[in-house]
Amino acid sequence: MDRQTVVVLFGGRSSEHSISSATAGGVLAAIDRDRYAVIPVGITREGAFVLEQDDPGKFALDAARLPEVADNGSRVRWPEPGGDRTLRVVHQDGRVEDLGEVDVVLPILHGTHGEDGTIQGFFDTLEVPYAGGGVMDSALCMDKHFMKVALQAAGIAVAPWVTVRRRDWVRDAGPLRTRIAELGLPVFVKPARAGSSVGVSKVADLAELDAALEIAFAEDEKVLVETGITGREIEVAVLEGADGVRASLPGEIVLTSRGFYDFEGKYLGGDGVETVCPAELTEAETAAVQRVGVHAFEAVDGRGLARVDMFLTTEGELVVNELNTMPGFTPISMFPKCWIASGLAYGDLITELVEAGLRR
Structure with missing residues (x-):
């Protein structure tokens, strides 16, 4: 069958630029090449859209040298609304190349200018389909204050x-x-x-x-x-599929000697933390975590995906900490790990996200 063209968009202007770039390495390595033609587009720290190498190894997560998008002199030109969806690149020597029509963009951007609704609004304006969260849920969950207000209004417990x-x-x-x-x-x-x-x-x-x-x-x-909430740190992955919204088996962050789950513990192999999926929970606890995860996703008008982080207190209460509308997506991140434990392979998870974007 004819392959559909997916732009994998990564990097960005936020402090999470390198994590987004590392996520790109995982996605580029695992995306179904028989089904999709892939165009990697990076955003430099200064905000330039550049055509990147289709090389997963270039963006591997390495604690000694975090990956990033360098300015190679090219400039990507997005389609204008109302016309065809042809993506073009202006090379450093001034030569303009047509890259073909874009079917969908997979923005794997973290932080401001990517996970906050701005890039989503950009693609809405261009009338280019994209996967993942929309403008509303991205903006709402990026601002932890307003996210808490929305969750409280839906009757979901949050930390004072x-x-x-x-x-x-x-x-x-x-x-x-x-x-x-x-x-x-x-x-x-x-x-x-x-x-x-x-x-x-x-x-x-x-x-x-x-x-x-x-x-x-x-x-x-x-x-x-x-x-600070005393309890077990539980995370559940939520995915919007063709048949509706569903939640994965929950995972758990187990701190052995680290004070909290910080950047080093998440991405750089720091000691004192383990990520376990599935978490050791009773059937009733698992069902409750999944129910709260879906409820929280719906409370913020979630689209595409989210990782819902919560605490399970000693009294059995579930307190939602936050929602991430573009969670860590490297192969070792909790979101993919929870879906893998639930029977959905990493490559198939990427396919589900892309197909959800195409359905829009």
Whole structure:
């Protein structure tokens, strides 16, 4: 059969550029080449769209040298709305090449300018189909403050929090300190609009608060300070398929010596953390996690996919921590691992995402 053309889009301007690039390496290696013709397009840290090499090894995740999209001088020209969907590239020597018509874009971008609804709105404007989250759910889940508001409105438990804006902290920190102290200790300080645990700190003493806020403010002028929840860290993968929304078997983050699941523990092989899927849960607990995961996905008008992170407390309550609308997607990331444990291979998972985009 004729292959459909998929643009795999990665890199980007956020602090998660390298993780997105590493995800591209996994996707390029596993996507079904009999079914799809692939065009890799990278976004440099400065925001230029460049035609990349179709070489999974170039973007392998290496703790010693994280992959990234370099500016090779090419410039991708996206189709204009109302016309055909021909993708073009202007090479460094000025030569223009037609790359063929695009059927769907698979944006595997993390963080701002990619996971926050902006690139989704861009493709909506161009009338180019794309896989994954839409404008609303991407924007909502990128901002942890508004995500919590939406989840609470749907009757889903979330950790108590205080939202701190830099301007308010500089103008009069006193009332905010009082509210934060009322949360109890420990608290977690995190940028409102960042992912991969970038800029996140665990604060066990209020004397550490100012330094933690400065780290978070370096990523975002809006920061959340959350009550630390005692419980098991459970994650469940949610996927929108042709037959509706379904949830995977849950996984678990097991901390042995690390204070929390930080960037090093997630991506660089840091000691003190294990990812287990499926998690050792009773049938009733598994069903409850899946139910809450789907409920949370629907509460934010989810599209395509999401990883729903939650805590299972000793009292048996499920407290949702956050939703990631483009979760870590390297072959060793929790989202693919949970689906693999549920019987869906990595390559087939990519196919499901692409097909969902095509159906739109």
